[in-house]
Every structure is written in structure tokens, then in C-alpha cells.
Amino acid sequence: MRAAVWGVRARMRWVHLVLGGALLMPYFLVAQVAVGVAAGGVNTLESVPLTFAAYGLSLPLAAVTGVFGPVRPMSAGAVRMLCGVPGELLAEGPARSWAARGRTAAWWSLHLGAGAAVAGMSLAVPPMAVVLIAVPLVRSLREAPLSLVYFPDDTASWLAPLMGAGMLAGLVAAAAAAGALLARAAPVLLGPTAADRLAAAEERAADLAVRNRLARELHDAVGHALSAVTLQAAAARRVLGRDPEFVREALAAIEDTARRTVGELDGVLGLLRDGDPAGRTAAAPAPTLASDLDGLLARTRAAGVAVTVRQEPGPAGDWSQLSPIASREAYRIVQEGLGNALRHGAGPVELRIAVRKGPDGGPGTTAHRELEITMTNPPGAPAGPSPRTTGGRGLHGAAERARLLGGSVEAGRHDGLWRLRAVLPLGGGCR
Template sequence: MHLVLGGALLMPFWLLSTVLVGGQLTEPDWREVVVQQLATLAVALPMAWVAALLPMVRVLLSTAARALAATGPGELASGPATSWAARRSTATWFCLHLLLGGVVSGISLTTPPLAALLCLAPHSASRHSGLGWLRDFPGLNLLLGAALMLLTLSISAGAGALLAHCAPALLGPTPAERLAAAEERTAVLAQRNRLARELHDSVGHALSAVSIQAAAAGRVLRSNPDFAAEALAAIEELAREAVGELDTVLGVLREEEGDPAVTGGPTLAGLDLLVRQLALAGVPVETHTGAGLALLPEPVSREAYRIVQEGLTNVLRHAGPVPATLRLDLRDGRLDVELTNPIGAGRPSRPGGGRGLRGVAERVAALHGGCESGRTGDGDRWRLAVWLPVTTV
């Protein structure tokens, strides 16, 4: 079907070429006819090549090839040609399709009648005296007819295989389009990973802290109402912050322009509030901060805050109500963050960490820093150490 379509598409260009080439021969013999047909084809194909330079031709040809030539859905381009390289390859495919389609269509129209004539030749020698010699070779006419039909099928199969082989190369995406698609895919994956980290660190931290604070407030509601009231106030504040951060992240998912989620978010300026929230949840944090943290570039300060937040959330989740020690030191163009805490009796053994530690590693890699986590030498404490380069302070 695809080859016959090529033959049909060749006809308008063939007829126009016949007008341009034909009429120049008087009483031609078969040799002149062959030369004339080849000349007509030589004029028709360049006209078809020029016509196929239109960008939308690529869409039509890809759709036809995908439907009729059994090519994979991802092998052919689905959009119009956006570069001259794509236009030229599309035009080359169009000429190849028309050439093979015209040859196969012509053979398919002429060989079946000729094969039938060969099969009937011994019985109609009087009307076809030129084939009378077949009477001397019984059965040869049938063999020649079958061979002719087999040759026709073989040519059709070979032409179809050639088209299917050339389709991905000529109608598929160009190297520039593949590179652009890969870059777009990489950007989308990076944004998805960023959003996943933001949701995990912000909302995950809030939910962990809220659940523990709510449980603690319920236990001391009557015996220590002041602490319960403070815990409930902290829960309200955490929930409000989590809703705000969730809204900004969802804004990015909706592709809202100018959304602050790409560059906004809490920084180390909000570290005191984070430490106070963890204290209310039962994790007292001893903080040691060096000078110059307020002058950190916003991206470094924001990522450092998320790293500290994830580390403290892991203490809350896995070690329980145990004290933690946090150190932040800025010197020699690098920010060092170290968080240690007792292992705790109920902490599960997870050498590789979970999504949180993987998110920390991704944040650190994005800033070309480094990190390590695991048990300390004595085996009684857990340590998370991160170092981030600071180019401007």
C-alpha cells in the first residue's frame, strides 16, 4: 500500500514532466521510448524534491509511513521540519518513495498481464506468432510466468524493506532535534526532582513535627497546659508554613510564570524558628554557628537550610526525642554543616539512607559540594556532614 501510494504521488510530477520532455521525438523506437521515460523521471524527481521542502510535508509523510510501513511510533518525527537539514532529508525520502513506488507500480501493472500471456501462449500461438516457440518446450511457459510473478514480488518486498530501513534516518528526528529533546527531558527531570525534594523536605518535616507535637500536647494537656498551648501554637505555625510552601510548589506544577518556588524558600535566617519547633517536638538542638552566615548567597543559604531541616527531621523520625548538635562554620570559601545525634534504641539500620539522604546528596551535587553520613567511630552516634563551596560572601 505504501509503495502504491508513492506511485500515485509520482503521477502529477510525471505528467508535468511529460509535457516538458514529451513531444520532442517523432516515430520513436523502443530505445528512444526508454530514453524519453528516463528523462521524464529525471525531470519529475527534482520537482518533487523541491515540493517536499515545505515544512508540513514532513508531517504528512511521517504519518503515512507510520501507518503503512510498520515503523515504530518513536522512530519518526511527529512535527514539521524546523531546519533545512530536516527539510532536505524529508525531500530525499519523498523522492526515494516516489521512485520506488513508481517502479513497483509500473511493474505491478505490466507483469501480471505478461505472466498470463506466457501461460496461455501455447494455446494461442496463432494469434501470437512471436511466442510459438514455446510449443517446443512444454511447461516452460508456466515456469517463466511463475518466475516473472516471483520477480515482481521480490522487487516489491525489496523496495518495501529499503523504505522501512531508510525511514528512521530520513524521516526521524535530526541530531539537533534529538539533542534539544534530550535537553528538554533533562530540564523536566531536574525540575521534577527539585519539586520532589521541596515537598519531601518541607511538607514531610512539617507532618513529622506536627504528629509528634500533637502527641506530646495530648499527653500533657492537663498536667502542663502551658506547654500544650505552646505546642498547639507551634503546630498551627507549622501547618501554615507547610500550606504556603505546598502552594508555591503546586504553582510551579501549574507552570505559573514568575513563581517564587524556583528561587524562593526559607534560608538560614529561619534557623532559630526551626530549632525551636524541633525542641517542642522533643529534639533539643545545640547550635554552634560561625560568623558570616547572614552574608551567604541566597541559593547556598536556602539549600543549607533544607539540608539542616532534613537532617533534623531524620533525627525526629528515626532516633526519637534525643538531643542533637548542629555546627555551621563558614571559612576558606566553604560552608561546613555537621549534625550529630545519639543513635537511639529504636533507630533502624539503614546504611544507604532513604529519600531524604538521597535528596541531600542531590542538593549538594547541584552546588558542587560533598556530603557523608553514617555512624561515628564509636558507633553510638549518627553524623551527617556537608560542605558547600561559597564563591561570593
């Protein structure tokens, strides 16, 4: 109980209230002039009713300024520091809606109004209490015109110290109660609204999407490259001294793979450089199906895996004329499938890429086109007691890439082979 009334937290809340009283002064002075003019040019400080009228008028004036942007973050920071309210209960940043602005205005007028009352009591009560406590000791304080309370005799004057102590105790209790009231009201009036929570959720979702994108890019670029380089180095080591030409080709493939991967890694890291647009512009462009499929196949074959490709443009369009985003995502999906074949496969890979007509949307509609990627290879020996039936992070990333374009990815055993099948909608046609 003592800490709640006179502890460190209670004293900090008292300071918060006094600051509110100081902030009300400009509004009070304006209201004082307005009330004085309305009352016929009188001095409102000479009239208690007019003083209270000016005080009452100053609160709506304060509420009007409470709708402006800086008020809420400033108030939330003061409440967090001086009132001990946890930061997670308070909103961050300016109010985004009129409902939030209205709550901020209500808080601003409550803080300044209660602060002015407590600040006024803090200025007036201590001197009065000191006088009352000194009444029994100073006879002149009991005589008019200095006497605050009439005491009929010296015996009754000894009640004055009790009255002074009671006034001080009342001031402390009032300040503690007002501070507790503001601390309880702060989460209600300064807490996040539904719009604030929605904006925060959207910001977190956007940040998570960026993180997932970077994770996919790093996995696809670096993971595939490391798998290819590992297999190429192992193959070169096995024939070292017997087939110099093969070793030379393997080392050249390792050099080319490493160089390309460094460029792609620099592009991904460029996304992390805030305020460095030049770094992002200078980064190597992301590979696409149209620009680097032949190179990807060559690097995979150099690692010792035979790849057969069936490219079927067909009447629905030419897959080499895909839009940049579709071509990029398709390239990453093919790269993931070839990487899985390198790591887990046990035989040649058959890759089929075709643009075909999608499901008919009904009479009067244009048939959509789809890019279909199908990759099959014999599965390798299981690494554990049960055969591998699902993919890892790479296949999940490939599925996410397909979903971004409205497509899908399927991976698993099919007719005794491991099959990866991706379908990417292309809309009305290729570009």
C-alpha cells in the first residue's frame, strides 16, 4: 500500500501529471482571455467561477489538438517511461484512423485536465499545510487577517497540525489515485486499434515474405551449386591420373558453377543492403529458363548425370517467350528438380517442358495457357530404413514459387520413378 501511494512508480506518475498541467497552460491562457472578454473584460483570476470556466474551456481546446499525428507517439512514450505501462499495450506511430484520433484526443484532454488539477493542488496545498502545522507555534498565524481557520482558544489551535498533515496526505492520495487512473486508461485510449493491428500484421507478413524469398533464392542458387560442385569434384578425384581431359572439364565446370553462384549470391545479398540501390542494380540478373537452361543442363551433365530434354512449344505457344517472372520461377523449379536428381537420384533424368492449353473457362472465354514442367528419374537408394517419399526445403520452396503464379507442384513416386511436375498458368498467352 505504501509503495502504491509513495513508491518510485507513484512519484514518477506524479511527475507525469505535473507535466500534463504544464502542457495545459497555453490552452488555459487562451481560454482565460476568451472567458474574460465574454464576461465584459474582467480579470478571470479575480473570480473563482470564471477561473473554473476558463479551465473547463481549455479542455476542449486541448482535445482539438489531440487529433494531430505527433500527440499519440509522444503520449505513448511518456506513459511508457513515467507510468510504467508495458510498451506492447500501447500503439506505435501516429493514429491512422479517426477512431484512433478521437481516442488520442480523449487521452490528451484527460491527461492535461487531471494534470492541471494535481499540479494546482501541488502548488497550493503544501504552503497551506505548513501554515497550519505552524499555527500552535506562531501566535500571529491565529490572528486575523493571517488566520486560515478560526480557533477560539489555544487548546483548539493544536488541531491545526492535524489538519495540515491531513491535507498533505490527501494531496499524496489524490496524486496516486490520478496517476493510477491514467495508467489504467492509457492502454484503452492509447492502445492499438484494429487498423493498427492490421497494419502491423501486414508489415510482419511483408517482412516474412521477403525473408522467405531470400531463403528460397539462397537455397536454390547455393544448394544446387554446392551439389553440382561436390559431385564434379568427386568424379574428378576418382579419375585423377587416368583421364586428364575429364578432370580438366570437371574443373572448368566447377569454376563456371562457382562464378555463376557468386554472381547470384551477390544479387541476393544486394536485397539486404538497405539504402544501397547501386549495389542492387550492379548485381547479376537472376537466371531465367530462356537465358540459362542450356548452361544449367551442361553443368548438371558435367556432374555425371545424363539429362534428356524434350521441348514442346506446340500450338499453344513457345515456352522460350515466357514473361520474365514466369521464366525465372520456372528456371528455379527446374534447377531444384535437377539438384534433387544430383543428390538423391540413381540414373538419367528426363525433362519435358511444354506450353499447353489449360482448362476451358467456359463459353465465350479465352482458353488459358499453362507451362508444364515434368522431370523423372530413377530414385536412389534410401538413406534410412524407409524410402524417401517427400522433398525437403527445396521442394517446399518450389511449391511456393508456383503458388505465387497461381500454379502447383507435385513431387513423389510415380510408376517406379521419382517425378516432379509443375504447372504454371500463363494467362491468355506468352509474352
